[in-house]
Amino acid sequence: MAAVETKALNGVKLKKKEHRNAYATMMYMGTPRDYEFYVATRVLIKSLVKLQVDADLVVIASLDVPLRWVRALEEEDGAKVVRVENINPYTGQQKRFKLTLNKLYAWSLVDYERVVMLDADNLFLQKTDVLFQCGQFCAVFINPCIFHTGLFVLQPSQEVFKDMIHSLETGKENPDGADQGFIGAYFPDLLDQPIFHPPLNGSNLDGQYRLPLGYQMDASYYYLRLRWRVPCGPNSVITFPGALWLKPWYWWSWPVLPLGIEWHETRRQTVGYAAEMPVVIIQSIIFLGIIVMTHVARPAISKLYYKNSDKTTSMMQTAIKFIEIWSILAAYVVPFAIIPRTIHPLVGWGLYFLGSIALSSVAINSFMLPAIQVFVPLIGIFGSLLVMAYPWYNNGVVRALAVFGYAFCYAPVAWGSVVKLLARLHVSVEREQFFPKLTESSPPSGVNKLC
Known part of the structure; x- marks a missing residue:
């Protein structure tokens, strides 16, 4: 069963709302890499602060996240931290994905009109506030059939959030026991919906938002196609999905991941490396x-x-x-x-x-x-x-x-x-050049000529 407090079902309330929209990410404990994802979360928040985005920065943090980390996110990074109970109805999944369903709390951020939900392995290089023009749900497809939950846009809704929790409690089928499988199953027809195609890389020189001909802005769902050119060219946001041991914050991941150096440059300019x-x-x-x-x-x-x-x-x-x-x-x-x-x-x-x-x-x-x-x-x-x-x-x-x-x-x-x-x-x-007699006074000739 989902471990969710009754008060959580009534919506997450923030201490102080400053903008209509929000960029949100999540943090939870219980994996061998908690500190690494804490650092990654701070770099993500700092990259958005540096761009002066027109949105609040929200971190959905489980109750067991250390208070010193929460204070650093709030006081040093300017994020709004929301403390939540863990959602973990499935058993047997890897520790890495044990609590990723906490991402569903993004739908309970009803103080905002739109929320861009992000994994910690995202890095923003240019302003992408145009994403807030999405409908009720937008996602990025990583292959012809599956969208990636590392970056998606949603319209918070208490009804949707309650329905998701109810689906978890009733044992809705989930291919991977984590957020990717559940959200993908919850929005099965997203591929057939209109395409939300924002000018993230400046291809529309007039800077105007456009939808395909025949579609209106009030369409419920969109397939969000972010046009990235990797590894070269102007990027608005870099996402690093893939092998866990090749995340950009690991020193050995560069130059295997060429754009990983961008992540470290952002960290150098913001959070720094004093801890290491x-x-x-x-x-x-x-x-x-x-x-x-x-x-x-x-x-x-x-x-x-x-x-x-x-x-x-x-x-x-x-x-x-x-x-x-x-x-x-x-x-x-x-x-x-x-x-x-x-x-x-x-x-x-x-x-x-x-x-x-x-x-x-x-x-x-x-x-x-x-x-x-x-x-x-x-x-x-x-x-x-x-x-x-x-x-x-x-x-x-x-x-x-x-x-x-x-x-x-x-x-x-x-x-x-x-x-x-x-x-x-x-x-x-x-040649038996081992286990010497310690009483020997000198080695054979040529001993000191080491290669």
Whole structure:
């Protein structure tokens, strides 16, 4: 059953209404990425504030959202926060979509004539107040059959809101157990409705709103077709639907998502990165310290890995090789896992390369591995970033072909490096260059010539 208070069914009341219309988004708790979506919500609100939109900015927040976050949204960002009970009648869906049906509260914002409901992964670059000229409901189709609930326009209605809650209570069919499936099922005939086609990119030079010939402004529903040109050209609003781990606020998502840098530029100019910078500074110091320590300790480390003719067992050799391989993998995985996720991409990638070099140096000096082969993956990653970030591609197809061509050329180099590295590991183990006698005074000649 939907967990909705009786008072919520009577409509959400705001402390003070300043405009006829509103841009709204939502926040709820209970996922591993609560902080990330909090940051994304603030950037979305700030992008609208920067454009001086003629509308209120509303955040529909569940009651468990921390008060310090609510105060930041209200006092620093100028949003109006509405606290609501969670709506969660379905069970078994992913945590990511557990409470997305809170989006239905947008229909209860009856103080407004129109509401543009937004997911946190939207970014506004130009004013889009023309959207408020929509009818009762407008949506953006992401394919010929399904519209996307990350951006839609609605006319608040207490009757519609109550009917939606009643549909949830009576078990209305929902393909995905979340807002996308429910709202799509609630408006099944939207594709057959008139097209709302606002001049978002300046194609109508007179700036006037137009509907297709034969349709009137009082039509109930519209198929909202936003004309975006991605990744180049003038954009009014950028939406980032897609894989969860490629949202624009993640430092690794750029340059995979070229327009993600626009999101970070907006954050840099508004919210900033003060929350993440102390961790970045500490990690940088640690990584630099590791590089210095391994360089200073290299002669002593190399001395420890030589002994006389004592034999090692086959099992011990296998264990040594296993440790060596995992130490190399850890050099590339550990920095990725510990760097703050929402830092600026340039800082994030720089810190990743620094951390990978630091941890790789430990593996190189501890197991006397060839540096070139160990660093080949890092060089490949750096090259792929340069190919993806190249700013003069004509379109996405050319960009994809360039990335594919780079991968095709790099694959033999990577494979050859892996083969040579494995061969070196095998030879080093067979030569029994491990488990030293600590009483040895000096290593064999040539020990200090490390690759």
